[in-house]
Amino acid sequence: MIEDDIKILVVDDEKDLCEILQFNLESEGYEVDTANSAEEALKKNLHEYDLILLDVMMGGMSGFKAADTMRKQKQIEIPIIFITAKSSENDLLTGFNVGGDDYIQKPFSVKEVIARVKAVLKRGKHTSTEKISCDTLEIDLSRKLAYIDGRIIDLTRKEFDILLLLMKKKGSYVSREEILDRVWDDDVVVTERNVDVNIARLRKKIGEYGNHIKGKTGYGYLFEE
Amino acid sequence: MIEDDIKILVVDDEKDLCEILQFNLESEGYEVDTANSAEEALKKNLHEYDLILLDVMMGGMSGFKAADTMRKQKQIEIPIIFITAKSSENDLLTGFNVGGDDYIQKPFSVKEVIARVKAVLKRGKHTSTEKISCDTLEIDLSRKLAYIDGRIIDLTRKEFDILLLLMKKKGSYVSREEILDRVWDDDVVVTERNVDVNIARLRKKIGEYGNHIKGKTGYGYLFEE
DNA sequence: AAAAAATATTACAAAATTATTAAACGCTAA
DNA sequence: TTAGCGTTTAATAATTTTGTAATATTTTTT
Numbered sequence: 001m002i003e004d005d006i007k008i009l010v011v012d013d014e015k016d017l018c019e020i021l022q023f024n025l026e027s028e029g030y031e032v033d034t035a036n037s038a039e040e041a042l043k044k045n046l047h048e049y050d051l052i053l054l055d056v057m058m059g060g061m062s063g064f065k066a067a068d069t070m071r072k073q074k075q076i077e078i079p080i081i082f083i084t085a086k087s088s089e090n091d092l093l094t095g096f097n098v099g100g101d102d103y104i105q106k107p108f109s110v111k112e113v114i115a116r117v118k119a120v121l122k123r124g125k126h127t128s129t130e131k132i133s134c135d136t137l138e139i140d141l142s143r144k145l146a147y148i149d150g151r152i153i154d155l156t157r158k159e160f161d162i163l164l165l166l167m168k169k170k171g172s173y174v175s176r177e178e179i180l181d182r183v184w185d186d187d188v189v190v191t192e193r194n195v196d197v198n199i200a201r202l203r204k205k206i207g208e209y210g211n212h213i214k215g216k217t218g219y220g221y222l223f224e225e
Numbered sequence: 226m227i228e229d230d231i232k233i234l235v236v237d238d239e240k241d242l243c244e245i246l247q248f249n250l251e252s253e254g255y256e257v258d259t260a261n262s263a264e265e266a267l268k269k270n271l272h273e274y275d276l277i278l279l280d281v282m283m284g285g286m287s288g289f290k291a292a293d294t295m296r297k298q299k300q301i302e303i304p305i306i307f308i309t310a311k312s313s314e315n316d317l318l319t320g321f322n323v324g325g326d327d328y329i330q331k332p333f334s335v336k337e338v339i340a341r342v343k344a345v346l347k348r349g350k351h352t353s354t355e356k357i358s359c360d361t362l363e364i365d366l367s368r369k370l371a372y373i374d375g376r377i378i379d380l381t382r383k384e385f386d387i388l389l390l391l392m393k394k395k396g397s398y399v400s401r402e403e404i405l406d407r408v409w410d411d412d413v414v415v416t417e418r419n420v421d422v423n424i425a426r427l428r429k430k431i432g433e434y435g436n437h438i439k440g441k442t443g444y445g446y447l448f449e450e
Numbered sequence: 451a452a453a454a455a456a457t458a459t460t461a462c463a464a465a466a467t468t469a470t471t472a473a474a475c476g477c478t479a480a
Numbered sequence: 481t482t483a484g485c486g487t488t489t490a491a492t493a494a495t496t497t498t499g500t501a502a503t504a505t506t507t508t509t510t
Binding site for chain 3: 443
């Protein structure tokens with residue numbers, strides 16, 4: 001059901017290529033940042049990314065050196081997909097293909113890149129430990145736990161998913177239809193009244209924060225910061 | 226249920242091709258605009274379109290760059306179908322039809338284009354982050370919220386839909402009949418007096434902006450910028 | 451300018467939607 | 481199997497929205 005937002009960093013000195021990759025990955029629903037050199041990439045807060053696409057041959061520092069630096073100095077453990085121009089460079093990759101890494105040869109099809117990205121992310125599960133919060137109400141995505149004042153709130157799965165969905169979309173109304181769509185499995189057929197019931201239970205469990213969930217006839221529910 | 230006529234923008238520097246596409250798409254009942262360059266396309270109010278057909282290879286800005294600009298700067302989320310010349314495009318474009326977008330290779334049959342258009346629109350349902358505004362009165366389409374000075378106005382669904390309709394058609398009169406048609410469900414039978422009542426309530430809620438809604442005997446209502 | 455028609459506004463009633471509670475159901479682990 | 485939890489259904493209460501009607505106002509017609 002609810003899938004974390006995944007952030008990808010694309011590093012390549014060919015701006016056009018960056019753009020194409022960015023555009024297509026974003027079309028797939030990923031959040032994408034770009035850097036046009038290894039140096040620029042290293043300046044970023046790399047910990048917020050779930051995957052890095054890294055060109056090997058770049059002006060300035062090479063992709064290899066960059067990857068090495070990331071791993072050693074920045075303590076980055078997320079998977080890296082290398083983009084190499086020629087197959088002769090592949091040799092250099094030997095021994096680098098640790099853990100979740102992968103490589104793609106130019107010229108490549110966008111379809112291929114996306115397939116690789118998905119594959120790597122699938123086996124990865126290195127999703128960053130994102131937290132969504134409102135005041136002292138916090139949701140820890142990776143742990144799938146909600147806290148108030150640091151204390152765990154005992155929510156059922158449905159309650160949790162609904163809260164998460166609403167907090168992710170803070171400030172917009174989410175229709176009952178959409179909630180059903182995203183929180184319930186596709187095959188089960190339940191009425192929208194179920195959403196109400198779960199909202200009621202959820203409100204009760206989160207105490208005063210229950211007032212942050214506004215319901216409005218004809219719109220659905222909205223989590224108000 | 227406001228359901229707009231579908232508008233398509235065709236962007237190609239070959240005028241003949243634009244015309245052919247326009248003619249055929251219009252035959253299918255779509256409303257079609259054309260632009261003969263990326264630059265020209267970007268000048269348009271892109272938010273009013275439901276789909277863009279975009280040639281990749283054009284003099285001046287490329288279709289890719291244009292698409293990127295649309296997405297980033299103009300906050301356009303509607304689907305784009307790329308048109309690529311057969312062999313002049315490099316392999317990078319292969320597999321562009323992965324995400325919400327699609328691509329078509331020249332030369333193409335009109336039949337094919339129409340099929341693609343229909344397919345894309347079908348799966349579409351893109352919640353565009355469109356905003357319609359008049360001074361400090363704003364409507365956020367995706368959030369289904371209206372604001373004045375950044376504060377949410379508490380509108381009922383009917384009020385919201387009417388305001389939206391009038392603001393979408395800023396400057397033209399919208400008949401009571403049309404309002405009933407678009408805002409009310411097809412099966413309910415209510416009198417046109419209902420429109421008046423809802424307009425009155427709406428006017429009151431939007432304060433001074435209420436004066437922007439002009440009613441004229443025999444015409445209906447008009448939202449004046 | 452007066453009469454007629456159309457529209458605007460208001461208040462109230464009806465209808466629809468939503469919130470809450472309780473009970474039944476169904477799955478899972480002891 | 482049963483106890484326990486989570487989920488769904490169902491019933492009812494509370495709220496919100498919508499429609500109607502009555503009245504006032506404006507616009508158009510005569």
